[in-house]
Amino acid sequence: MSEPDVLCPLCKVPADGRSLRCPSCREDLTALARLRYAGRMDYNAALAALRAGEVAEARVLLRRALAAEPGLAPARSLLETLGAVGAAVAGSAGREGDTP
Numbered sequence: 001m002s003e004p005d006v007l008c009p010l011c012k013v014p015a016d017g018r019s020l021r022c023p024s025c026r027e028d029l030t031a032l033a034r035l036r037y038a039g040r041m042d043y044n045a046a047l048a049a050l051r052a053g054e055v056a057e058a059r060v061l062l063r064r065a066l067a068a069e070p071g072l073a074p075a076r077s078l079l080e081t082l083g084a085v086g087a088a089v090a091g092s093a094g095r096e097g098d099t100p
């Protein structure tokens, strides 16, 4: 996340990448940028939670990421994967004697 495509709501020009201020009216667009990337931040937090084995936490974060940014495809597919894995775990729970 190097090039924030955050537009000033007043001037419709992209915020300065480093200061996150509108180059035209000098409005501070940090809050807007944070909002713009809220989904991605939650997605990254979900990945960290997964790495730590916190699947339930990851699911919550992924749902929040999708609420903030419904078009966030990686979060959606990961949530679907987690749903499938959860179902598989639940389905295999009663068949532990199947292992060869």
Ligand SMILES: [Zn+2]
Pocket: 008, 009, 010, 011, 012, 022, 023, 024, 025, 026, 027
């Ligand atoms: Zn502006």
